[in-house]
Amino acid sequence: MNKSKCDPILLSQFFDHELEPEEYDRVSEHVRDCLSCRKSLLDNQSLSGFFRAGLGKTVARTRFDNLEERVLSQVRNRKPQIGNWKFLIPAAAMVAILFLVFPLTGPRVSVSGPSAIVESLTGDTSSVMILETPESRQTIIWFNETLISEDEKNEVQETDHTSIIGCSDRRAGRAGPVRT
Amino acid sequence: MAVLTGGLAEPVRSEHKINIVIKTVLASQGDKFADPRLSDLIRELESVFKYSSYRLLSRNSMNLRMKETGTALLPEDRVLKITLLKIKGDRASLRLEISKKNRQIFQTVIQLLNKGAITVGGPKYKGGYLLFNISNSF
Amino acid sequence: MSNKIHKDSYDEARLISLLKQGDEEAFRILVQQYQSRLFGIAYGIILEREESLDIVQDVFLKVWQKIHTFRGDSSISTWLRRITVNQCLNWQRRWKRRFRWHHHPLERDDAGDYPEMGTDDYLPETLYRKKELEEIIQQKLGELPEDARAVFVLRETEGLSYDEIAKLLKIKRGTVSSRLFYARKKLKELLKEYVNEEDL
Numbered sequence: 001m002n003k004s005k006c007d008p009i010l011l012s013q014f015f016d017h018e019l020e021p022e023e024y025d026r027v028s029e030h031v032r033d034c035l036s037c038r039k040s041l042l043d044n045q046s047l048s049g050f051f052r053a054g055l056g057k058t059v060a061r062t063r064f065d066n067l068e069e070r071v072l073s074q075v076r077n078r079k080p081q082i083g084n085w086k087f088l089i090p091a092a093a094m095v096a097i098l099f100l101v102f103p104l105t106g107p108r109v110s111v112s113g114p115s116a117i118v119e120s121l122t123g124d125t126s127s128v129m130i131l132e133t134p135e136s137r138q139t140i141i142w143f144n145e146t147l148i149s150e151d152e153k154n155e156v157q158e159t160d161h162t163s164i165i166g167c168s169d170r171r172a173g174r175a176g177p178v179r180t
Numbered sequence: 181m182a183v184l185t186g187g188l189a190e191p192v193r194s195e196h197k198i199n200i201v202i203k204t205v206l207a208s209q210g211d212k213f214a215d216p217r218l219s220d221l222i223r224e225l226e227s228v229f230k231y232s233s234y235r236l237l238s239r240n241s242m243n244l245r246m247k248e249t250g251t252a253l254l255p256e257d258r259v260l261k262i263t264l265l266k267i268k269g270d271r272a273s274l275r276l277e278i279s280k281k282n283r284q285i286f287q288t289v290i291q292l293l294n295k296g297a298i299t300v301g302g303p304k305y306k307g308g309y310l311l312f313n314i315s316n317s318f
Numbered sequence: 319m320s321n322k323i324h325k326d327s328y329d330e331a332r333l334i335s336l337l338k339q340g341d342e343e344a345f346r347i348l349v350q351q352y353q354s355r356l357f358g359i360a361y362g363i364i365l366e367r368e369e370s371l372d373i374v375q376d377v378f379l380k381v382w383q384k385i386h387t388f389r390g391d392s393s394i395s396t397w398l399r400r401i402t403v404n405q406c407l408n409w410q411r412r413w414k415r416r417f418r419w420h421h422h423p424l425e426r427d428d429a430g431d432y433p434e435m436g437t438d439d440y441l442p443e444t445l446y447r448k449k450e451l452e453e454i455i456q457q458k459l460g461e462l463p464e465d466a467r468a469v470f471v472l473r474e475t476e477g478l479s480y481d482e483i484a485k486l487l488k489i490k491r492g493t494v495s496s497r498l499f500y501a502r503k504k505l506k507e508l509l510k511e512y513v514n515e516e517d518l
Contacts (some may be wrong), residue, residue: 008259016473018480044502047509048456051474054452062367064374066348071378089429115296119270123286133224140228143286146344164434230368 006030006150015044114139187266196244196267198318202252204238207231207301208308221313225299227310231308255305257281260312272295272316292316330394337385351379352395356402356477362471363406365460369461380405399476400486403468451512457503462501469494470501 008029013019031037057095114132116139121128129142205218207225213233213301214222221232244264252260259281265273270290278285278300292298297315304310336344356377360370380401450508460465468487472478478486480494487494 009495011306011479012502013495016498017481018495028272043506047502047505048474049458050451050455054456055358055362055475057355057452058361058367058456060356062357062361062371064349064353064371066355067353067371067375067378068346071375071382072345073377075382089487109461113293116291116298117291119273119289121286123284123288128286131228133227135227136224138224138297139290140225140299140301141288141301144283145280145303174370175279 003054008040012044015041055110103107113137195266196318197243198264198316199241199243200250200262200314201222201239201241201264203236203294203313203315204240204254205234205313206235206237206305206308206310207311208233208235208306210307221293221297221299225311233308237310241245254278254312255310256303258285258303258310260279262314264290267318271318275317276300276314294318331390334385334388334390334394335370338388345378345382348381348394352398353378355395356398356445358475359399359402359471360406362459362475363403363464363468364409369409373402376405377401392492396486399472403472404484407464407468426428454509455505456471458476461508462504464498466501469497469499470505473498 010019010023010027011031014024014031017024019027031041031054043047114137118139118141121141123131123143128144131140131142132138186210188190198276203218203221205215205221207229209232211233213235215236216235217236217239218234225231225234237255240252242262244250244253244262246264246266249261249263252262254260258278261277263276263277265274265275267273270292273289273291275289279288280303281296288300290298292314295312295315295317299311299313302312333348334343334477337348356374359371360377361367364370364373377398386495388394388423392400407416457468462470469483472483472486480491480498483489484491489496489497
């Protein structure tokens with residue numbers, strides 16, 4: 001980098017103090033004489049300042065509400081995990097999971113199981129999620145009403161395997177597919 | 181809102197009969213509102229969802245015999261058909277079909293625990309989402 | 319010697335040793351010590367408060383379950399940071415492949431933003447402008463590709479060096495440099511229409 005030529009990548013590294021001393025000095029010298037590079041450095045600084053301030057406020061406003069207790073209670077009550085509770089899966093993927101998780105001859109009725117055992121699920125929705133409420137294991141099927149394309153549709157096959165999928169063990173008010 | 185027409189399909193083959201209740205709920209963000217008629221359900225849903233408002237739009241019930249299909253008309257030309265397939269032990273096997281404007285959205289077969297409930301949700305409606313809470317007893 | 323650990327006499331080696339023994343008090347201290355920091359990283363990448371809280375919760379759950387695998391080659395903060403970033407990136411990938419259930423605009427919460435009296439910051443216009451910019455930057459950050467965003471966030475929130483970021487994300491140092499450059503350049507472009515000459 002010399003007086004006549006600006007190198008924005010080098011300048012960015014200069015800003016981050018990621019240059020070797022010799023190079024740092026060279027860029028420093030260039031910056032002294034280059035208005036546009038000085039402006040760019042100031043912009044980086046402002047960007048950083050605004051970002052950090054905004055993030056800091058968000059963190060300060062966030063209530064963690066005994067996060068440790070929630071984690072500990074999850075650990076204590078943990079049942080064998082079938083998978084992540086947050087099944088954001090398209091119908092085709094779900095079919096595959098249904099097949100993998102429970103064999104054809106698996107138990108079809110479980111009194112202590114979830115409120116509803118999903119035996120099969122077919123349709124043109126672009127994604128489906130099955131989950132359970134943590135305490136009383138009430139089954140929830142959540143589907144995206146957007147219909148899938150014909151191509152995608154061909155991938156969706158019907159299944160007839162008994163299954164329980166989805167396992168919600170999150171703290172109240174945090175888990176779930178909403179508020180993104 | 182929902183209109184029910186039970187007993188449209190096949191003839192009665194058994195004396196088994198179940199009572200099904202469908203609650204159509206609008207869940208949304210914004211003003212906090214918990215419909216008092218949904219207090220138990222909201223407690224359940226709040227452990228999984230994070231909506232601030234739950235409103236009961238309609239509550240309907242149907243009695244189904246074996247192989248019988250009941251139909252509930254839901255908001256925006258959606259139709260929910262429920263068929264009782266069999267009862268085994270503590271669970272009733274039900275086929276649920278949701279369609280919109282005569283196109284089937286999805287179909288599922290579930291084994292629903294006696295006095296248990298399942299919630300099916302997802303369609304967008306009036307700035308929120310529709311949830312259909314389907315409970316049964318036999 | 320007491321088996322208890324106190325916040326005031328925080329000692330990482332001892333904390334880890336107690337965590338490995340399943341000491342819940344040690345776990346509470348760990349969570350309190352790191353929750354804000356990890357949340358900052360997660361929020362920077364995910365840009366959604368509730369989801370970020372979920373991620374932080376997952377991170378601590380993972381730590382509790384996997385602490386016996388922690389060999390101490392790096393500090394616990396590096397380990398926690400790595401798990402958080404991985405969780406965030408996996409989360410992002412999952413969302414990206416599927417769809418988002420809702421679009422939730424950045425939260426606007428006016429609580430707790432009181433300026434210092436007697437400074438320029440107290441001018442309502444300045445105050446509003448600053449707040450607006452802070453929010454817009456977060457919004458625009460969401461328009462960056464996730465890999466560039468992750469690099470930017472790690473640099474800005476944790477002050478990590480290029481080498482540290484490279485190690486954490488398993489990418490080359492040069493890639494860190496170019497992603498960071500790209501992130502800033504893109505952000506400046508995206509913010510152009512919102513800022514006056516004096517803002518940025």
